[in-house]
Amino acid sequence: MYQQTMQEVTCKDYPIQYSSNISSRFEEIDKNETLDSVLSIWIREKQLRRPFFYRTLLSLFEVDISSVRPYFEIKRGTSLVEEAVGEKPIPRYISEEDILLEMIEHDFVVRMPPKKRYTIELEVKNIIKGEPRIAEPEEF
Amino acid sequence: MKEYPWYEVVEDIGILQGDFIESCPIILPPKVVELRKVSTDVIEYDVVVMSQSCDLEQKKLELVLVCPIWPIKEFEEKNPSYKNNKMKESLRREYSPGYHLLNKCKINGFEKDYLVVDFRSVYSVPFNFLVDLAGRRVKRLRLLPPYREHLSQAFARFFMRVGLPVDIPPFK
Numbered sequence: 001m002y003q004q005t006m007q008e009v010t011c012k013d014y015p016i017q018y019s020s021n022i023s024s025r026f027e028e029i030d031k032n033e034t035l036d037s038v039l040s041i042w043i044r045e046k047q048l049r050r051p052f053f054y055r056t057l058l059s060l061f062e063v064d065i066s067s068v069r070p071y072f073e074i075k076r077g078t079s080l081v082e083e084a085v086g087e088k089p090i091p092r093y094i095s096e097e098d099i100l101l102e103m104i105e106h107d108f109v110v111r112m113p114p115k116k117r118y119t120i121e122l123e124v125k126n127i128i129k130g131e132p133r134i135a136e137p138e139e140f
Numbered sequence: 141m142k143e144y145p146w147y148e149v150v151e152d153i154g155i156l157q158g159d160f161i162e163s164c165p166i167i168l169p170p171k172v173v174e175l176r177k178v179s180t181d182v183i184e185y186d187v188v189v190m191s192q193s194c195d196l197e198q199k200k201l202e203l204v205l206v207c208p209i210w211p212i213k214e215f216e217e218k219n220p221s222y223k224n225n226k227m228k229e230s231l232r233r234e235y236s237p238g239y240h241l242l243n244k245c246k247i248n249g250f251e252k253d254y255l256v257v258d259f260r261s262v263y264s265v266p267f268n269f270l271v272d273l274a275g276r277r278v279k280r281l282r283l284l285p286p287y288r289e290h291l292s293q294a295f296a297r298f299f300m301r302v303g304l305p306v307d308i309p310p311f312k
Contacts (some may be wrong), residue, residue, distance in 0.1 A: 105235050105236075105237060106230070106235055106236055107236070107237065107238065108219070108221075108236060108238075109238065109260065110215060110218050110219040110222070110239070110258075111218070112208065112210055112214070112215070112218055112258060112261070114166075114183035114184055114185055114208075115163065115183075115184045115185055115186060116163065116183065116184035117181060117182070117183045117184070118181070118182055119179050119180065119181050119182070120167075120179065120180060120181075120182050121177055121178070121179050122167075122177070122178060122179075122180060123176070123177045123178075124173055124174060124175050124176060124177075124178060125175070126175075127173065127175065133202060135195075135200040135201075
């Protein structure tokens with residue numbers, strides 16, 4: 001029967017699974033191996049007393065549960081999806097604040113009266129048809 | 141950092157883009173123009189010169205484009221929504237293409253609050269008349285580069301807008 005020894009264990013800190021039934025060849029195992037064995041048993045017993053230790057091992061593994069618990073989320077960057085599901089209706093009235101926040105160019109008209117207004121009398125002396133005035137271009 | 145003042149006070153005879161002319165009279169044409177005495181209205185605005193400086197310096201214009209300017213307080217009184225800082229911020233960010241905001245002036249004797257330039261009310265004033273008027277006022281305020289080019293660009297942006305009769309419907 002094959003007997004597991006310390007030399008076959010490659011994973012560091014992994015408890016060696018020794019059989020509780022110590023064979024007659026146990027005497028062949030050197031002193032260090034005996035100590036390892038004792039230590040292994042002690043650790044295993046300790047683990048059994050503290051099952052919480054096993055739960056912490058879960059963090060060491062990558063667990064993909066997407067097949068049993070799929071996760072869906074609406075992408076925030078694509079407003080069309082939001083609009084399609086009716087989460088955020090488009091407001092009919094856009095306030096001035098919205099305009100500012102959305103950086104929309106607006107075209108409000110403020111009709112300012114002149115600073116001063118008065119009537120004058122003037123005499124029209126001549127009425128002539130305007131002529132084109134040609135501005136000479138710069139010399140090249 | 142180098143300082144870039146917004147304004148300077150000038151006494152030049154020549155006028156440039158960005159010059160402020162206070163109480164500039166604009167004669168409104170009468171309904172009927174005949175060879176006789178007619179009464180007509182005159183309106184006055186504080187204006188800023190919009191025509192290009194090179195055209196003015198080389199006297200290539202008979203008419204000079206000017207736009208009215210308003211202290212922001214008066215602008216707010218006319219449209220109280222602009223009392224809200226957010227609306228003023230929209231002016232500063234140039235979201236309202238019909239208007240342009242100019243900075244305060246702290247020069248002694250020429251102190252001004254923020255000014256709003258109204259691009260919708262553009263008037264043409266005879267060049268010689270404006271030069272004479274500016275000469276009579278002796279000292280006047282002048283908007284300095286790059287702010288006057290910025291003003292000119294804002295005017296161009298306002299003027300070049302195109303409204304489509306049939307627009308592409310919005311994506312909803």
